Amino acid sequence: MVSNTIFWFLALTSLFLSLSLSFSDAQMVPAIFVFGDSLVDVGNNNYLPLSVAKADFPHNGVDFPTKKPTGRFTNGKNAADFLAEKVGLPSSPPYLSLKSNKNKAPLFLTGVSFASGGAGIFNGSDQTLHQSIPLPTQVEYYANVYKALVQQLGTSSAQQRLAKSLFAIVIGSNDIFDYSGKSDLQKKNTPQQYVNLMATSLKGQLKKLYNYGARKFVFPGLGPIGCTPLQRVKDQTEECSKELSNWAAMYNEALKSMLPALQGELKGISYSYFDTYNVMLNIINSPASYGIKEVKSACCGLGKLKAKIPCVPVSTYCPNRSDHIFWDFVHPTQAVTRIFVDTIFDGPSQYTFPMNVRHLVSV
Template sequence: MASSSSSSSFFFVLLFGGGLFLFSFDAEAARVPALYVFGDSTADVGNNNYLEGSHAKANFPHNGVDFPLSRPTGRFSNGYNGVDFLAIHMGFRRSPPPFLSIGNKISHQTMRGTKGANFASGGSGILDSTGSTITTRKQIQYFATIRSNITMQVSTEKATLLISKSIFLISAGGNDIFAFFTQNKAPNESQVKQFIDTLVSAYTDHLKELYNLGARKFSIIDVPPLGCCPYPRSLNPMGSCLDILNELALRFNSAVSVLLHDLSSKMQGMKYSIGSSYNVVSNIIKNPSALGYKEVKTACCGSGKFNGQSGCMPNATYCSDRHRYLYWDMLHPTHATSKYAGVAIYEGSLSFAAPINLRQLVEDNS
């Protein structure tokens, strides 16, 4: 796809089939050895199901209404999330399984981590102070455990090669921005700069740690226009996007772009692609009808103003034409939006993935 303004016909083609099951993860046709996923609820496929006391869960209806067997899996979506579609483009069945599930749910081969794992946790942040779930730092510690397991199963040389050719996908930062906004509704420039610098410093440490563990191919998903989600809109008396949240997202995204460029020039063999969920969502909001959408403000599932004042709970109502809604719930995209984002980030133009798209990163064998 050259740009996201291409035909929207893929919105209406579901990839669900009767033979798909929750923990199947077929990597035989994959274009990379493994996919390792880190981040928040935008990438979580069920890790939080296993966290006692976590309030950031989605393992109940109406979530998953369009997932195979209409099963709520822990994804904050009516079906697949963005990571699922990116994994599909890489040749996998969908996202690797949640790390916390692998004890007795899937094959021994996957349990060893040689085909990948998803460590993402809804509510988590780049900063340790954000949320009460599995922070990015803890997720990397989990990966270190899997790396040790791989090394024990194969030679150190083979483990190093496998990890260096695998994709490390990170989708994080949104919860950190929300947490900062909660404490600073109208921050001044000094406060914003200090926050962004602190966030980027932590991100730098995480990327360096993954690199030291053998990661070389990084797929970074930037932060979307948070202020345009149904929940922030519900806070605005005018019902428009909350500019401060969008400005914070843009500042962070810009800083991450500079960071990745700098690190790749210093760390031998490091390659990356930044998928712009910010531009993907902005493009949908600007061109809804051309892309098959009829509703870009109100969530499909929820309650209150814009269906953005509570989550998609079992007693909430949900729309029937979900493929025409940008948002599934108060903060998360629909299956259709995730599918569109997957195409744009995997094989789109520089507007949606830079300095190369994910497909180019996957196919780079140098």
């Protein structure tokens, strides 16, 4: 009887260990922490009562597994979801959905998303109206998560876990939009001065994340935001706004200069920068090679280029979302987002440097 008990105990232990190992093989990193704007918001803005920057209504989510709107500003999954899938993790939940839980620490173990539609690097005017969570506040929220993990795991274990985790930073477009629409900002700073301030401010927030255990960063640069339907519809010829795209490119250069400098200042950090700008231009200029047909018009909306009225329940949407670059007048479709994440994860040094994300998780 005793020998049978020992046999079953050993068998179950072996099974448990094998399951644990197989799980850890699939899970390439312990957690993903996401900071940013509507490109990676997975529902935080749903919890902001005063915010008008929401996507918790149809037709958003029409291609999501549940076929329901979730607060993601797209027809299905966004970049945060695809990145999590790549490393074998569930999508990081929105921080505000967990805030009221008394025992939050176990919920933080595989990561959290702080991203918020409308957010910028700066505390913009939307913050005054409480319509989004700007990056400085997102970083403050992460500090609370760090403290909860330290309390649960102990300082050493928490820091070891965080050092192996990914920190995705997807932000900056709203700061450029803000600058383009405000004469007072343009009077205070030239475009170059402004994007330099963006990079410097971001650097300060990254140092705070570093002090709370962050070591591996993923930085998608800004795309050619002047080519969104929102900007094209303002031009009679439906051409891209060169000014906005140029400002985005200027910021990308400031970011690419800042990151090696930061790496020199902070011991042990690694990062992957993704050239969103040129990959997006490739898709716009050679759409057929990516399975895309429509590069100018939004899929969901009303009016010229479906960009006069945004994607709201009374809007119409295209039957084949996978052949459009843009879901609404600003945000990409799930299909294009998947191209981005596939490229940043396994892409060549031409678009992902100094390493792709697969290499980043292994260092």
